[in-house]
Amino acid sequence: MAPNVDSKLSQLISSFPILHQMSDVKSSAPRTMLEKIWNQHVVHAPEQGPSILYIDLHLVHEVTSPQAFEGLRMNGRQIRRPESTIATPDHNVPTSDRSLPIADPISRKQIDTLRENCKEFGVTLFDIDDVRQGIVHVIGPENGYTQPGMTIVCGDSHTATHGAFGSLAFGIGTSEVEHVLATQTLRQFKPKTFELRVDGELAPGVTAKDMVLYLIGKIGTAGGTGYVLEYTGDCIRALSMEERMTVCNMSIEAGARAGMIAPDQITFDYLRGRPEVPQDFDAAVQRWKHLGSDEGAAYDLSNTYRGGDIEPQVTWGTNPGQVRSISALVPMPSDFDDPTEQKSTSDALEYMGLTANTPIHDIPIQRVFIGSCTNARIEDLRAAASVLNGHHVSGDVNAMVVPGSGQVKKQAEQEGLDRIFKKAGFDWREAGCSMCLAMNPDKLEPGERCASTSNRNFEGRQGKGGRTHLVSPAMAAAAAVKGHFVDIRQWDYKAAE
Amino acid sequence: MISDISDWLNGYWVPDGGKPAWIIQPNLHSTKPDNMQSFTIHSGVVATLDRANVDTDQIIPKQFLKRIERTGFGQYLFYDWRFLDDGTTPNTDFELNQPHLDGASVLIARKNFGSGSSREHAVWALDDYGFRAVIAPSFADIFFNNCFKNGVLPIVLDEAQIDEIFERASQPSPYQLTVDLKEQTVKDSDGLNLTFEIDQSRKHNLLHGLDDIAETLQHEEKITAYEEARAW
Numbered sequence: 001m002a003p004n005v006d007s008k009l010s011q012l013i014s015s016f017p018i019l020h021q022m023s024d025v026k027s028s029a030p031r032t033m034l035e036k037i038w039n040q041h042v043v044h045a046p047e048q049g050p051s052i053l054y055i056d057l058h059l060v061h062e063v064t065s066p067q068a069f070e071g072l073r074m075n076g077r078q079i080r081r082p083e084s085t086i087a088t089p090d091h092n093v094p095t096s097d098r099s100l101p102i103a104d105p106i107s108r109k110q111i112d113t114l115r116e117n118c119k120e121f122g123v124t125l126f127d128i129d130d131v132r133q134g135i136v137h138v139i140g141p142e143n144g145y146t147q148p149g150m151t152i153v154c155g156d157s158h159t160a161t162h163g164a165f166g167s168l169a170f171g172i173g174t175s176e177v178e179h180v181l182a183t184q185t186l187r188q189f190k191p192k193t194f195e196l197r198v199d200g201e202l203a204p205g206v207t208a209k210d211m212v213l214y215l216i217g218k219i220g221t222a223g224g225t226g227y228v229l230e231y232t233g234d235c236i237r238a239l240s241m242e243e244r245m246t247v248c249n250m251s252i253e254a255g256a257r258a259g260m261i262a263p264d265q266i267t268f269d270y271l272r273g274r275p276e277v278p279q280d281f282d283a284a285v286q287r288w289k290h291l292g293s294d295e296g297a298a299y300d301l302s303n304t305y306r307g308g309d310i311e312p313q314v315t316w317g318t319n320p321g322q323v324r325s326i327s328a329l330v331p332m333p334s335d336f337d338d339p340t341e342q343k344s345t346s347d348a349l350e351y352m353g354l355t356a357n358t359p360i361h362d363i364p365i366q367r368v369f370i371g372s373c374t375n376a377r378i379e380d381l382r383a384a385a386s387v388l389n390g391h392h393v394s395g396d397v398n399a400m401v402v403p404g405s406g407q408v409k410k411q412a413e414q415e416g417l418d419r420i421f422k423k424a425g426f427d428w429r430e431a432g433c434s435m436c437l438a439m440n441p442d443k444l445e446p447g448e449r450c451a452s453t454s455n456r457n458f459e460g461r462q463g464k465g466g467r468t469h470l471v472s473p474a475m476a477a478a479a480a481v482k483g484h485f486v487d488i489r490q491w492d493y494k495a496a497e
Numbered sequence: 498m499i500s501d502i503s504d505w506l507n508g509y510w511v512p513d514g515g516k517p518a519w520i521i522q523p524n525l526h527s528t529k530p531d532n533m534q535s536f537t538i539h540s541g542v543v544a545t546l547d548r549a550n551v552d553t554d555q556i557i558p559k560q561f562l563k564r565i566e567r568t569g570f571g572q573y574l575f576y577d578w579r580f581l582d583d584g585t586t587p588n589t590d591f592e593l594n595q596p597h598l599d600g601a602s603v604l605i606a607r608k609n610f611g612s613g614s615s616r617e618h619a620v621w622a623l624d625d626y627g628f629r630a631v632i633a634p635s636f637a638d639i640f641f642n643n644c645f646k647n648g649v650l651p652i653v654l655d656e657a658q659i660d661e662i663f664e665r666a667s668q669p670s671p672y673q674l675t676v677d678l679k680e681q682t683v684k685d686s687d688g689l690n691l692t693f694e695i696d697q698s699r700k701h702n703l704l705h706g707l708d709d710i711a712e713t714l715q716h717e718e719k720i721t722a723y724e725e726a727r728a729w
Contacts (some may be wrong), residue, residue: 049698173617175646
């Protein structure tokens with residue numbers, strides 16, 4: 001094709017997003033993964049203001065949806081694509097015996113409301129008696145709903161998790177939930193891109209959780225505001241899908257609505273055979289292979305780190321950016337130059353009941369929580385169980401494991417992990433969000449200190465007055481055994497019984 | 498959207514640089530599903546919250562997220578900070594409980610306000626308590642977006658300007674600011690005159706209290722065409 005015809009065709013195509021999406025014409029400029037997915041989903045791009053972006057998958061849970069369904073009802077609107085919408089109760093559900101009615105009448109009402117709404121509007125619901133029930137960010141991937149190249153939203157900030165598959169996935173508010181239900185689209189401004197490159201390898205005992213906590217510590221809790229994070233580099237490529245989900249999950253803790261990792265053979269191998277993947281899987285893989293950012297694509301911002309620099313991490317404060325290595329000391333306010341940081345540090349130390357310069361590994365804990373959309377998948381439970389094997393929790397420690405879904409629980413039981421946890425003195429629970437946010441009966445008492453595999457150490461997050469330290473599953477298990485934090489790299493692993 | 502005459506009746510006159518304006522008060526007891534109230538100009542007492550990274554868990558703790566309504570969250574705003582452990586006695590150390598801040602409707606805070614959870618309940622709580630505008634050096638993305646869906650105006654000013662407002666509001670007496678969305682200004686009665694940036698489409702929707710869904714549905718043909726072009 002003559003160059004002038006080609007450029008005219010490109011011009012024509014770019015003015016019609018649908019043609020752009022359908023065409024095989026490659027833009028000559030290298031593009032980021034975000035740009036590719038974004039362009040494929042633009043329904044309407046006005047000269048000024050947000051674009052209308054098509055949404056492929058909408059995940060719904062009981063807490064942020066009732067007002068959205070009510071809005072539809074009040075305006076006589078329907079769900080545009082119920083087949084692209086799936087729901088499950090997760091935030092509120094008790095993790096104790098499922099055969100009993102839910103004791104809290106307000107929680108029960110919210111879960112009943114979800115049931116009624118799903119029935120009325122024709123939405124698939126994985127209810128609490130379904131093995132596929134679980135944390136919405138665990139069940140989407142494990143059932144193959146989450147796929148590369150998709151736009152995925154949910155009224156939950158940890159929707160970023162799904163970006164591990166090379167999708168654009170982000171949390172939305174309830175008004176936007178209603179907007180997606182009614183229109184299958186969202187009005188969005190195109191975010192900027194921020195590449196976080198991690199080269200090299202992680203040291204033995206250092207996990208994806210440590211990596212993401214380290215990165216948040218480096219860029220801060222607002223470092224990613226306005227950006228989509230794309231994680232690149234050898235260290236990222238070496239991660240399993242579940243580890244990639246842990247990393248992307250916490251993108252929001254760095255302020256970014258979404259985090260992404262380009263799909264590769266690890267992604268395709270994870271998805272193959274899952275119930276909801278495309279029937280012609282090989283053809284889908286051929287499409288997905290080209291989603292990753294092109295060589296030389298320009299990011300708005302780019303930082304590089306070395307995997308070998310990362311040690312096991314423990315948060316000491318009241319936001320996830322207040323984090324240090326296990327070998328470090330609790331900081332002093334004067335360690336920071338910025339007066340706002342100094343005040344945040346002294347406020348956090350007071351709330352956390354910590355003295356500056358205390359070695360992190362000397363901090364005693366009373367509770368341990370292994371669970372959440374960050375770290376409640378089968379690999380997380382295996383990692384914790386291998387630490388616990390042949391050990392028992394320290395005398396005064398109260399420890400619990402809450403699998404991310406009914407299917408994770410079932411698989412763990414098939415592998416005998418439940419027996420290791422129970423023998424070590426852990427409570428073995430039903431699936432749900434549980435003490436990550438303590439909306440259900442699982443919560444900390446005032447002043448209790450918890451080693452938690454969840455994602456937020458905000459004041460009162462796990463119960464009013466509760467003190468949360470975020471760690472990896474292996475670090476949480478080791479802290480349960482010793483009653484204080486320890487360096488997992490020196491752990492005495494016992495041979496399997 | 499001002500669809501109810503009682504909203505007009507709840508309004509009051511405020512002189513703004515010699516040009517009086519009729520200020521519409523939000524109807525705090527409204528049960529209307531349409532929360533998209535307009536924002537034009539607002540004068541009100543400033544409440545200062547000298548904290549950074551105020552997360553949505555603090556703005557509205559999780560135990561209050563079980564309601565299935567959009568209304569009634571104001572009583573739980575900043576609950577764990579506002580009340581002592583009994584949950585009912587006001588904590589006199591908490592900034593918002595100072596007597597001269599009764600009826601405050603403009604909140605000013607430090608950087609990264611509204612971080613964490615996507616819960617729109619945080620904006621519903623601020624709105625229901627009576628806040629019409631929040632001013633900070635930076636906001637978390639989801640919270641910022643949620644504000645516009647509810648007619649609450651988030652205003653970004655730089656750190657030095659925020660410091661100036663904190664300084665001016667430091668006396669134990671009510672300090673008033675007038676926020677004019679049309680002019681994109683924040684002013685006081687003593688010479689403070691700041692301008693702020695806002696996306697023009699967001700400004701337009703806020704000034705007119707427009708509903709996003711109705712607007713998007715004006716492009717329904719394009720959505721249908723897009724769906725037809727996609728092979729499901």
